[in-house]
Each structure stands twice: as structure tokens, then as C-alpha cells.
Amino acid sequence: MESVPVKRARAAPVRVYSKDKPHLSLKEAIAGAVCPLDIRQRLEIVNVEYWGFDARAHKGQLVIHRDLASDVRSIFAELLQKRFPIQSIEPIVVYRWSDDESMQENNTSGFNYRNVLGTERLSNHATGCAIDVNPKINPYFRNGASMPPNATYDVGRKGAITPVIAQVFERHGWRWGGRWREKDWQHFDKTVQGERKEGEHASLP
Numbered sequence: 001m002e003s004v005p006v007k008r009a010r011a012a013p014v015r016v017y018s019k020d021k022p023h024l025s026l027k028e029a030i031a032g033a034v035c036p037l038d039i040r041q042r043l044e045i046v047n048v049e050y051w052g053f054d055a056r057a058h059k060g061q062l063v064i065h066r067d068l069a070s071d072v073r074s075i076f077a078e079l080l081q082k083r084f085p086i087q088s089i090e091p092i093v094v095y096r097w098s099d100d101e102s103m104q105e106n107n108t109s110g111f112n113y114r115n116v117l118g119t120e121r122l123s124n125h126a127t128g129c130a131i132d133v134n135p136k137i138n139p140y141f142r143n144g145a146s147m148p149p150n151a152t153y154d155v156g157r158k159g160a161i162t163p164v165i166a167q168v169f170e171r172h173g174w175r176w177g178g179r180w181r182e183k184d185w186q187h188f189d190k191t192v193q194g195e196r197k198e199g200e201h202a203s204l205p
């Protein structure tokens, strides 16, 4: 029972589901990544809030290039405001660095020291300059095959990235793989000055 008038906030705040709290330090979130030291030193862990598939706000974490951290905070705040449903946002270390496992769980993630799937080219994820969003619902298509396997893209599905959602990233200067000839619906990236670009191989320590 509430009889005392309460001050109204300008915008209705989203209540975060308190069960899940960010729990990894950067050190923990990159533990076990086989990756050059200079890349590690430019990574940051960003705590974000997101609108879950259960229609509640949750907390998640993204490992990302430090120069993109403020973009990521703004972008995910806007996605939350739009109530864009995201299933899960956990660093790939939780999936023992398996992109396959992360995709199967429809997990959204940033940094992963790996090649572009199905190629020998270093991915923009390897420098923390890319994010995959709801990957099971927004698959990557290469040579007609989807990754994860047997996935389809249907713009009407919960968590599917629409052009309106992509524009939230694009307004901050990020690219969307959904605009490419070979569709990578889940993928967003942004070039950071002086950082290795996709295709340039780094030497491992």
C-alpha cells in the first residue's frame, strides 16, 4: 500500500532483475585467451544492462576494445530503452572460448581471439572491435551455409536485428554485417585508429 506521493522520475527507470549481477573482473574475463599482450592491454570489461527474453532487465558484461567502451555503454543503454530483447550477454570465457557454444546459447559477446569463421583471417573480435548480438537468431551466412548450423534469419522473430536496431549502432559509427553481400546478421564492428584490421595476422607470444 502506497499512500505517500512519490516523486516521478522523468523517464520510467528500468528495474534490473537483481538475480544476475556482473561478476567477472577483466582479468577473469580474459583468463585463458591465447592472445598477444598488447591486445590484452587494450581490452576493457563493460557492464551493461539489457532487456531479456523474459521481459525483465538484466545485467551483462562485454569485453571490448577500451576505445569503444563508451560507445558500447551508450548503444546498450539505447537498446534497453527500446526494449530490444537480448537473450544473454556473457564473456566468451564462460563458454571456454568456444564461439560455437556461445552461439548455440544465443549469447551476445565481443572479444574473442579467433579468426573469421571458416577462414584464416583474424577477426575483428580478436581485438575487441566487434560484437555479435543474439547469434542464433541472427546467423552468419557463408557460401550459403549458416553459422550456427541450421539457423535461419526471420526479421519477425524475437531478438532479430532489424534496420532500426542496427541504426542504434550505426549512429555511433559501427558497421552492421546485415548490410553485407554475405550476410552476417549478428555482427557489428568499428575500426579503431591504429588497431589491427580484419585480415592482418598478429603474431602470438
Ligand SMILES: [Zn+2]
Pocket: 125, 130, 131, 132, 186, 187, 188
Ligand atoms: Zn562477429
